[in-house]
Amino acid sequence: MGRRATQSGFFATIRRALSSPAVVMVLAFCGSVFFSAFWNLSMRKVANVVVRVNEVRLFGLFRSPQKTQQTVLSPLDSNYASQLASPTSSPVSSTPPIENAKRKIIGKHKKKSRDLGGSIKTSRAADVYPSAVVPSPPFFASARGSNVTLLVPTVSVEAQQGPCSLGRGGKLVNCDFHLEASEEIVASREARAEAVLPVTLPTASEFQRVGSSHCFRSRAGQHVSVPTFVIIGAAKAGTSSLYYALTTHPEVDAAKTKELNFFDSDGDIHGAPFVNRYLSQFERGNSKCARLADSADSQQDVLTGEASPGYMYYPPAAARLAWALPWAKLIMLVRDPVSRAESAWRFHNTRMCRDAQRRAPCTYSIVQSLFRKEWQRCETAVSRREPPSVLNQHGALVGEKAEEYARTLNDSAKEHFSEKAASFKRCAMSPDLSHNNLFGRGLYAAQLEHWLRWFPREQLMVIASEEYKARPATTLDAVGEFIGLPPKSFSSSKDPEVRASFRLKANGPVGGKGFTHKDHGHCARCPPVTKAESRYVKSFFPSYNNKLFELLGRSFDHWEGAEKDPAANEEPEEQLLVSKTIQEVETKEIFVDSEASRQKSAEPSDSLSPFPTLPQATVNPSPSPTRSPTFSPTPC
Ligand SMILES: Nc1ncnc2c1ncn2[C@@H]1O[C@H](COP(=O)(O)OS(=O)(=O)O)[C@@H](OP(=O)(O)O)[C@H]1O
DSSP, rough: OOOHHHHHHHHHHHHHHSSSHHHHHHHHHHHHHHHHHHHHHHHHHHHHHHHHHHHHHHHHHHTTTOOOOOOOOOOOHHHHHHHOOOTTSSOOSSOOOHHHTOEEEOOOOHHHHHGGGGEEEEEEEEEEEEOTTOOOSSSSEEEOOSSSEEEEEEEEOOOOSSSSSEOOOGEEEEEOOOHHHHHHHHHTEEEEEEEEEEEOOOSOOOEEEESSSSSETTTTTTTTEEEEEEEEEEETTSHHHHHHHHHHHHHHHHHHOOOOOOOOOOOOHHHHHHHHHHGGGOOOOOOOOHHHHHHHHHHHEEEEEEEEEETTHHHHHHHHHHHTTTOOEEEEEEEEEEHHHHEEEEEHHHHHHHHSTOOOTTSOHHHHHHHHHHHHHHHHHTTTOOOOOOOHHHHHHHHHHHHHHHHTHHHHHHHHHHHHHOOOOOOOOOOOTTTTTGGGOOOOHHHHHHTTSOOOOGGOOOOEEHHHHOOHHHHHHHHHHHHHHTTTTTTTOOOOHHHTTTTSSSOOOTTTBBBBGGGSEEEEEEOOOOHHHHHHHTTTSSSHHHHHHHHHHHHHHHSSSTOOOGGGGGOHHHHHOOOOOOHHHHHHTTTTTTTHHHHHHOOOTTOOOOOOOOOEOOOOSOOOSOOOOOOOOOOO
């Protein structure tokens, strides 16, 4: 009885208290404080989600402002990702883009919260990737359904310089660059952005793993081994030979073709369709992967990869690869930049001879070719007062070199140069990404530094092409181990095909399709690179080689001139003459008769002058200021 009275007294007190407006207000206040604390806590999670999504977002956010509809690379489907990221693959300890860009979520979470909607769930990274593979960031967006709109709170990224900035709503302001350069900026630019980003997330897993291998069976019943290594370059360093040799191994599958060039193409690289198109290049009926799937040998594995030497020199390829294949082992085969340039020069001239209606090969000597592209492009850009392109790491070196080049010019050219020096320099700082950029492609240090911003060091292997040539079996063993094959996979092999791959060959039947590098054959009418020309070309690379050696902590002795002091390359009179001729060739569009070129450039190699006498030029009677020269139709 007494107890009941106490209870009813208690409820009566509560009722009385609740009927008092003051008490209600106090309770409402406490409730809102509690709710907001809880909300902030959950938003912190959302911020983490956003960090991960930001990484993906970068591809879309930095598109040209003309493309108003920002397309965003979708994160890998969680199932797909967890299957691909094999626990046995090397750990990706952190995502370099995030580390490097030092993005911070500063968000005004409370304000944004409503926009996030209910379709996004956060889950621990471990649910998405095996925790050993991606310990950070701790959360990953895992949404079901498509076209989820994520609201990205304010983001800040570290910066250097550049013409554009990020304004409100994620819009790019004062910006004049295109997608390719933009990804560079992402990692290097101070900016704040508020962006609403449409993200399309695939819903279903496309692949099923065969045992614990890298081999998958697609929904369509095809077999695909997931790429785990990529030979990213350098062009003309022996990449075909290396790729061919690797694919002779019984546990390595070849892609449909050696060079897929997916990550350096300007096509649509976005989203799951891109990944699927890419993976379909590893889908082959009679592959080792298919055989493995049939045998259901759970102990075996099949590795695969591709070799696209264009990637190494194409900055956006690093970001794209880091997104699509973050676990990939990258192989950089580097060759003495001088002989690389010579090989490329011969190759491109041969191609010109073959493809372009049998036009004259070697219209430009190797010395002229060294800077031809940059020079032409910059001249045109500067004269048209075009805005300079975005600066980047490669470009900075090119710019530095462009100044050095300018110093070799004669007085009138110097004057001309100094007038335009500032804008020219800015222009030259933007790299010429063309295949026949003989100079830029040989600046490996810059390229390595760039790739290291996107991939951890342990995922990058740098090999000297000369070492591979000298010791193919040992090199292949090392590469094999690096990509996950057992030790001494090549040198201990009895397989005749594997052993045959040790023999030096530029060609090889790769990927069943078969390719021959017949075009490696040098055009008969190409004059040989004289020793003097070679010395001249050589004079540009030592400081860059040394930078590479510094980064690698070792040097390649056989790279001539590597130890040379760049200051020793003072230009004597003759060089001015040479440079003047180059300048004339570039600006006045001088036509060179290939036959004359061959005779004139066959200068005796023991000439006292370190610089070649350039090919005799025939001046076009009516030079036009257009960029693309017309070549004299000399038969090949
Ligand atoms: N095993 C080995 N080691 C080192 N170098 C080799 C090897 N095999 C081929 N080669 C030489 O490499 C040149 C072709 O390189 P790539 O296959 O990378 O060319 S490409 O970029 O794919 O077009 C080409 O160079 P050049 O002959 O000087 O043009 C090949 O002769």
